Amino acid sequence: MRALIVYAHPEPTSFSAAMLRVAREALEGAGHEVEVSDLYAEGFDPTAGRHDFLDVADPDRFHYQSEQAHAAATGTFAPDIVREQERVARADLLLFVFPLWWGGVPAILKGWFDRVLAYGFAYEDGMRYETGFFRGRRGLLGVVTGGTRHRFSSGGSYGAIEQVLWPTQHCMIEYLGLTTFEPFVAYAAPRVDDAQRAAYLDQWRERVLDAAADELSDPDDRTVPLGGMLR
Amino acid sequence: MRALIVYAHPEPTSFSAAMLRVAREALEGAGHEVEVSDLYAEGFDPTAGRHDFLDVADPDRFHYQSEQAHAAATGTFAPDIVREQERVARADLLLFVFPLWWGGVPAILKGWFDRVLAYGFAYEDGMRYETGFFRGRRGLLGVVTGGTRHRFSSGGSYGAIEQVLWPTQHCMIEYLGLTTFEPFVAYAAPRVDDAQRAAYLDQWRERVLDAAADELSDPDDRTVPLGGMLR
Known part of the structure; x- marks a missing residue:
């Protein structure tokens, strides 16, 4: 199993960083290969624009998806995007x-x-979804919150965690066709005590290993290669 | 009434750009003042980090909210953040x-x-929320989607638009304490015909003017100035 961890926190002593380390060590310990996209450390540029592309489909009007389709068809994504797409x-x-x-x-x-x-x-x-390019691959969110579990409950002020994470879980990772798992959430990580933080990391380690270890329901299901790899 | 339009699209001929123009013209035509944060045109940097601050609260560990609290207390936000906070x-x-x-x-x-x-x-x-700093001010989302209205319904593949927009509407603009309105959504703007696009712009104009014209339920409600302005 080859894993990619996409990690987004600027501080190496953060709890998110601890979750990154635990995930990497657990996966490597179980014999899996691990790559990390450390977005902060690598200075990833988050702004979509013309600089995403080495070529231009329409110089008069910038329509992002059309330029993406052109770049996918002609192999003209910018180098930072190619690097990430190859990792994916x-x-x-x-x-x-x-x-x-x-x-x-x-x-x-x-x-x-x-x-x-x-x-x-x-x-x-x-x-998309059940016909998504990523069918047969797997996706798992590992989330750190400042707010308590109660605030992310259906009666809590932010709404149920499922509702808050809906665009991320459903509109992003499920959309790709990934086999997904319930998101792991370390609630109020900066406020809980050391024992609870250690317990979070133990639970997270188990969740990561489970996600890597589960048998694919049907290996033949993975018949749709990623689009960009076809060209 | 003074309005700030925070606008995020890279292409001046996009439907989002048309919505920006309509909103600005409608508000100015009704005698309101309008400022625009044109994030793409102004090259806004979206990445949170040490560069947000002219001073450092803790040089050993970067805890974002603590650095923000320090900058608010000492007036040491970076110039691009100060510019936007003054607009807000x-x-x-x-x-x-x-x-x-x-x-x-x-x-x-x-x-x-x-x-x-x-x-x-x-x-x-x-x-936050009913005690939020922005109490007495108003917030409205103007959203352009590629997907159809059906896809953003409760039976549709993306889920109900209320569910998709929950983090934006509830966890962002309602969190601030703003008086909010139902988000305006121009569904499938690139796919509908010109008549539908024109109808969207008419509806949007009306929604913007309504948001600006409604009487505040209680002008005295606006008693909590924005935090950074106190210092």
């Missing part, structure tokens, strides 16, 4: 480790979705 | 005009939330 293409398991900011992923990770998971590479018309 | 502080009405990418705001707009609406400026512990 190699991975059987995608982990996303991030702190929840304003109810969603940090901008640097949102930009990774906007730019890397391009039309023609990661999806096309009619190739 | 002047505004009675905040409009957000953006295309829906991966079920959420483009990274450049997510970064505007992450960086500009800082702890100590836009919220503090216990100062």
Whole structure:
């Protein structure tokens, strides 16, 4: 199993960083290969634009998806996007480790979705969800919140965690066709005590190993290669 | 009424750009003042980091909210953040005009939330929702989607639009304490015909004017100035 961990936190002593380390060590310890896209450390640029492309489909009007389709068809994505797409293409398991900011992923990770998971590479018309390009691969979110579990319950002020994570879990990782798992959430990580933080890391290690170890329901299911790899 | 339109699209001929123009003309025509944060045109940097601050609270460990609190208390936000915070502080009405990418705001707009609406400026512990700093001000989302209305219904593949926009509407603009309105959504704007696009713009104009014209339920409700302006 080859795993890609897409990681979005600027501080190496953060709890998100601890989750990254635990995931990497657990997977490597179980004999899996691990790559990390450390978006902050690598200075990933989150802003979608003309600089995503080495060529131009329409110089008069910038329509992002059309330029993405052109780049996928002609192999003209910018180098930083190609690097990330190659990492994605190699991975059987995608982990996303991030702190929840304003109810969603940090901008640097949102930009990774906007730019890397391009039309023609990661999806096309009619190739989404159960027909998604990533069918047969797996995806798991590892989320760190400042707010307590109660605030992310259905009676809590932010709403149920399923509702808050819906665009990330459903509109992003499920959309790709990934086999997904319940998101792991370390609630109030900066506020709980050391014993609870250690317990979170133990639970996270188990969740990561489970995601890597589960048998694919049907290996033949993985028949649709990633779009960009076809060309 | 002073309005700030935070606008996130790279292409001047896009439907999002048309919505920006309509909103600006409608508001100015009704005698309101309008400022625009044109995030793409102004090259807004969406990545949160040490560069957000002119001073350092803790050189050993970068804890974002703590650095934000320190910058709010000492007036040491970086100039691009100060510029945006001053725009926010002047505004009675905040409009957000953006295309829906991966079920959420483009990274450049997510970064505007992450960086500009800082702890100590836009919220503090216990100062959220009904006690939020922006109480008495108003917020409205203007959203452009590629997907059809059906896809954003409760039986549709993306889920109900209320569910998709929950983190943006509830965890972002309602969190601030703004008086909010039902988001305006121009569904499938690139696919519908010109008549439907014109109808969308008419409806949008009306929604913007309504948001600006409604009487405040209680003008005295606006007693909590924005945090950063106090210092």
